[in-house]
Amino acid sequence: MSRFSALLLSFVLLGTAWAGSAFPVNPIQLPDVDKYLRAHLSPEDYALIKNGSRQEVESYFNGLAGKVDLESFRAMLNATPTAPVIQDNWAGVTRYAITASLVDTGVDYQHPFFKNCMWTNEKEVSGQAGVDDDGNGLVDDIHGWNMSKNNNEIFDYKNLPADEEGRKMIAEEINFLDRLGGGDLFNQEYLMQNITMIIYFVMNYGGLQEALQRMEFVATMSHGTHCSGLMMNGTVSRLHAVRLELGGASEQMTEQPELPTQAELDKEAKEFEAMFAYMSKSGVRVVNISLGSQYSMIEQSLTMQGMSSQEARRIATELFKGQHYVWNYAISRHPELLFVIAAGNGGGDGKGDDIDTPYECTLPAALALDHVVAIAAINRKDNKVAPFSNFGKVSVDVASFGVSEKSTVPGGGYALMSGTSMASPNAANAAVRILEINPQLTPVQVKKIMMTGITPWVASVPTASNGFIDLNKCLEMAARSR
Ligand SMILES: [Ca+2]
Ligand SMILES: [Ca+2]
Numbered sequence: 001m002s003r004f005s006a007l008l009l010s011f012v013l014l015g016t017a018w019a020g021s022a023f024p025v026n027p028i029q030l031p032d033v034d035k036y037l038r039a040h041l042s043p044e045d046y047a048l049i050k051n052g053s054r055q056e057v058e059s060y061f062n063g064l065a066g067k068v069d070l071e072s073f074r075a076m077l078n079a080t081p082t083a084p085v086i087q088d089n090w091a092g093v094t095r096y097a098i099t100a101s102l103v104d105t106g107v108d109y110q111h112p113f114f115k116n117c118m119w120t121n122e123k124e125v126s127g128q129a130g131v132d133d134d135g136n137g138l139v140d141d142i143h144g145w146n147m148s149k150n151n152n153e154i155f156d157y158k159n160l161p162a163d164e165e166g167r168k169m170i171a172e173e174i175n176f177l178d179r180l181g182g183g184d185l186f187n188q189e190y191l192m193q194n195i196t197m198i199i200y201f202v203m204n205y206g207g208l209q210e211a212l213q214r215m216e217f218v219a220t221m222s223h224g225t226h227c228s229g230l231m232m233n234g235t236v237s238r239l240h241a242v243r244l245e246l247g248g249a250s251e252q253m254t255e256q257p258e259l260p261t262q263a264e265l266d267k268e269a270k271e272f273e274a275m276f277a278y279m280s281k282s283g284v285r286v287v288n289i290s291l292g293s294q295y296s297m298i299e300q301s302l303t304m305q306g307m308s309s310q311e312a313r314r315i316a317t318e319l320f321k322g323q324h325y326v327w328n329y330a331i332s333r334h335p336e337l338l339f340v341i342a343a344g345n346g347g348g349d350g351k352g353d354d355i356d357t358p359y360e361c362t363l364p365a366a367l368a369l370d371h372v373v374a375i376a377a378i379n380r381k382d383n384k385v386a387p388f389s390n391f392g393k394v395s396v397d398v399a400s401f402g403v404s405e406k407s408t409v410p411g412g413g414y415a416l417m418s419g420t421s422m423a424s425p426n427a428a429n430a431a432v433r434i435l436e437i438n439p440q441l442t443p444v445q446v447k448k449i450m451m452t453g454i455t456p457w458v459a460s461v462p463t464a465s466n467g468f469i470d471l472n473k474c475l476e477m478a479a480r481s482r
């Protein structure tokens with residue numbers, strides 16, 4: 001299988017340029033920390049944080065830290081040390097291990113959580129390093145494949161600090177981001193704590209810009225590991241990891257994109273198709289995709305580069321058409337796989353969009369295919385739709401939990417993240433567990449169970465099923481189908 005060219009990845013990334021988030025549509029919603037500080041600090045203090053020397057920032061931090069209980073705040077950020085337990089009534093029922101794949105930023109497979117749940121290519125394990133022992137065209141694909149680099153590096157261990165303190169810091173950072181992005185940003189009660197913590201990170205990383213870059217880096221790096229933990233939690237199944245190396249918003253395209261030729265599109269389409277063929281050959285039944293792109297974001301990012309609105313519309317339309325062609329080509333050729341796809345987060349305004357409309361259309365969630373399930377996010381605390389979640393009467397099928405979800409992060413810890421990125425693997429988890437009970441079910445049958453084994457809601461936004469996945473109802477239906 002050939003290496004993915006940068007072309008389609010640049011499409012995928014394109015949408016994020018203005019949104020300030022790690023992924024085009026299904027990122028952890030990174031908060032606008034810079035704006036936050038500007039809004040709440042005096043111009044002098046803001047200038048000091050932005051441009052002051054380390055000593056100046058440190059003494060400012062010490063002044064703030066004296067006024068808040070930072071210790072208990074940090075303890076709160078670290079208060080999610082264990083894996084959540086999925087409650088169900090199916091512990092005694094025979095389950096079959098199936099294999100599920102996740103196309104994402106990679107997974108820390110050395111995390112204790114994943115110890116016994118990685119898909120493992122036995123012929124490669126018992127074979128020779130540097131040799132494609134099972135003849136599938138991929139050398140040493142032990143737990144999956146890195147599609148961007150065309151090698152078996154499904155996680156970059158050089159990104160993890162060597163010491164335990166440093167590794168624990170990742171969970172703290174992610175929890176802090178979720179705290180800020182989860183709406184508490186505007187909670188006056190937490191204002192002082194949040195500002196103090198931001199300045200603590202600014203100090204730690206040697207500047208505001210560096211701190212923001214670090215947050216984006218950690219969020220991007222952790223995304224795949226977090227989604228993987230949600231998908232596999234409580235299952236007896238195996239995780240087949242497929243990594244795409246997507247950059248964060250700061251690595252976004254700044255130049256005008258060149259429109260792809262049909263030959264280039266065909267090449268991309270075939271490479272994506274080959275990725276799904278590889279999954280299928282590895283025994284995968286369920287694929288989670290917590291990423292994508294939105295038409296409006298592409299158009300807006302082009303306008304922000306100074307393009308006329310007419311020209312931006314023309315280019316964005318062509319690019320989006322190309323993306324549709326590539327995704328549709330690859331996914332429609334693999335009806336044996338069930339694709340669970342995040343509906344998207346609705347961009348920098350924090351408000352979900354109707355992806356049935358051409359302007360807010362989001363791919364690949366909006367593909368009109370029977371073996372695609374698009375997932376909106378609700379909050380498990382009140383069963384209400386997350387304000388950021390996209391929706392659509394036709395394109396979005398069902399909802400699942402996606403606000404402050406607890407799952408694995410690189411380095412061995414657990415932390416909270418929010419997004420339809422999290423709702424999607426929670427829904428994929430249900431799909432995996434349905435198949436564990438009845439592996440004979442087809443993707444279309446599993447999708448039907450996911451859309452009918454629900455708790456109906458009085459929803460403020462439309463989806464095809466108007467409900468959220470009720471795991472026990474789904475598993476009862478799966479058991480009855482045996
Ligand atoms: Ca191989
Ligand atoms: Ca080998």
Ligand SMILES: [Ca+2]
Nearest residue numbers: 346347349351
């Ligand atoms: Ca929006």
